Amino acid sequence: MDTPTNDAETRQERFERGLDMLTRISGEGGQRVVDALADVSPELAHQIIAWGFGEIYRRPGLAPRDRQLVTLGMLTALGGCEPQLDVHVNAALNVGLTAEEIVEALLHAAGYCGFPKALNATFVAKKVFGERGLLPVTTD
Amino acid sequence: MDTPTNDAETRQERFERGLDMLTRISGEGGQRVVDALADVSPELAHQIIAWGFGEIYRRPGLAPRDRQLVTLGMLTALGGCEPQLDVHVNAALNVGLTAEEIVEALLHAAGYCGFPKALNATFVAKKVFGERGLLPVTTD
Amino acid sequence: MDTPTNDAETRQERFERGLDMLTRISGEGGQRVVDALADVSPELAHQIIAWGFGEIYRRPGLAPRDRQLVTLGMLTALGGCEPQLDVHVNAALNVGLTAEEIVEALLHAAGYCGFPKALNATFVAKKVFGERGLLPVTTD
Amino acid sequence: MDTPTNDAETRQERFERGLDMLTRISGEGGQRVVDALADVSPELAHQIIAWGFGEIYRRPGLAPRDRQLVTLGMLTALGGCEPQLDVHVNAALNVGLTAEEIVEALLHAAGYCGFPKALNATFVAKKVFGERGLLPVTTD
């Protein structure tokens, strides 16, 4: 885990530290989002990396695995964020959550967000698991 | 952690197992919600306990602490769920999350849900922390 | 039920037909909302009455009772609309839904919107039922 | 309408009663959702059937037609639930709502959820009506 961000850093240094964090957590999925922004909103890409990953994600107060649990909950609840769920189901697997735990978290979500949003999120997880050879998932 | 729910249970037994789980996780806050439903929708109270806590929460596939991380994310993202956030910030503390981790989770939420919802959730957390003598919270 | 709105009507006539419909459905609650808008956005009040009630509500294709069922579902799902739910729980009772049916509709909502939003809506219903002497509600 | 669920039932019996209800209401659409969950979250499929349909839908306090009106309202308001709206527009037709009433309910939704969500829901309804040979719909 990195040290917190209370030092003097240039905009470029914040970006580089964020990019390092993004690559460790989200792998290619995160990079693809950033690339797709290059010709329309490079500043949005910069801020997702430099601020989202370079300032927030690298803070030591919450483990990467825990951050993904919170994130899966938020993206499921927001709805309409299937592309971001794809990135973050991958990220969740990358930082140590198992497919079984992810499936259980999305079942848990049904009671708070209702079945439709839990279903939408679960089908994104199924797609990611399929791409990573993790199907079938066995719970209980 | 309880065994999963694939056995034969009566409606009353499911309720009792759920009530036990609710009491362990949510303490008085959960019970107050159930009591408040008694004269308007006792069946909603029954289902929150018997299904939400008796069937979902007691499944062994996700630790109680992890369930609260997902739940804090969902309630923050949904918006307008301050009464439920109050119950679940308490629950999060009861199952082992620290005030520092909860605050960090809600800071993390800003990037996914925006500052307004992160603020609303953080002020609920502040109220709960105050009631439990946990202020000030020191992060970093 | 009124005839549809395909005739030539002045803005004032649409308003008057809407006000008649509003009074029949929402009673004092609707009027209070309109009054509260008088010094800040009289046009919003006009459009709620002239368009919402004068054009949409008075169409014969869906019974008033059915409109309130759809409306209760929407307001519960949207979240943060407790003042409007108060008006529409009253409206639902005014057009023939029973307290038992309203409670059942909000229990049904738990599966689609999750427990937190179902709870928020149920507590609004409890307040309205209390004001109208309809507590306790007995279901099943 | 079934008797309420206050008896002793095994997990399997609840599932079977729910499956019977699901088949009557949602037909093939509901079954397809359940099948798609088999290799990723069979427990989510189980709970949708055993709890959603076996416990909630079969309660006698609200007619199936009324449940679909509430559900159409909720799914329209939630947004991003087009796959579930597809299932429930079919369900609404299966339990006795006409295409005209569904269209009117979604027009009614415009005043509460705004035109964008009303449009999204109406285009799902159009797709379902087309598949069932119900176009054009004639209102007024």
Add this chain to the structure above:
Amino acid sequence: MDTPTNDAETRQERFERGLDMLTRISGEGGQRVVDALADVSPELAHQIIAWGFGEIYRRPGLAPRDRQLVTLGMLTALGGCEPQLDVHVNAALNVGLTAEEIVEALLHAAGYCGFPKALNATFVAKKVFGERGLLPVTTD
């Protein structure tokens, strides 16, 4: 800018004034939505035009450019409204907002709605800009 709508107009006149406004603002995109509604909910199409554009949009109190800024903010925040964002990014360009301002507005949205919804909206804008030969967008 048209005069306000406090005169006597027939339903058909309101529709015609709205259609004129719709065509000026949304061009073909708005018309395509209306056409697609013809066989399922012509009344929804009528009301979007006659009320949305004929009554609200033509009011002189807020400039068309300002209305699109508010609208871009709402559609981004609502989520799941990508088809409507497509129409309104086009409309925003039609009434004088530049691609750079639109991109900046959606970057600004990240702080209020979070990155996922800002991303979804930005990718819709990218698609529209591509169709109109406005890529790459250069900010700062």
Add this chain to the structure above:
Amino acid sequence: MDTPTNDAETRQERFERGLDMLTRISGEGGQRVVDALADVSPELAHQIIAWGFGEIYRRPGLAPRDRQLVTLGMLTALGGCEPQLDVHVNAALNVGLTAEEIVEALLHAAGYCGFPKALNATFVAKKVFGERGLLPVTTD
């Protein structure tokens, strides 16, 4: 308008530039939010100021008045953000929007978010206008 943020700044410098921007735009309301966070999440306060105001708001690509129009749209659409709407209705007045334009923007919102959210936002505006001696608002 400040120059963009592509230089090397310390964390403290970003905060100070943000605080200057916050004070100009939001006045006391913004400061009160920051103060209330001091004992629970000072980092959230820091990031709202240093990032939200110090990096995003100070970018020259969108005028402060335009940012508030987008923001009013977002906060109205999100729902449950009445405390933030209070701050931003004040901010909107501070950067040159008139009460009449704000009221018109919230009337415009009815077509995209529905009447309930437009009402909630309008009543927040009424409260702020009352505090600043701007009632009654006269439109048309």
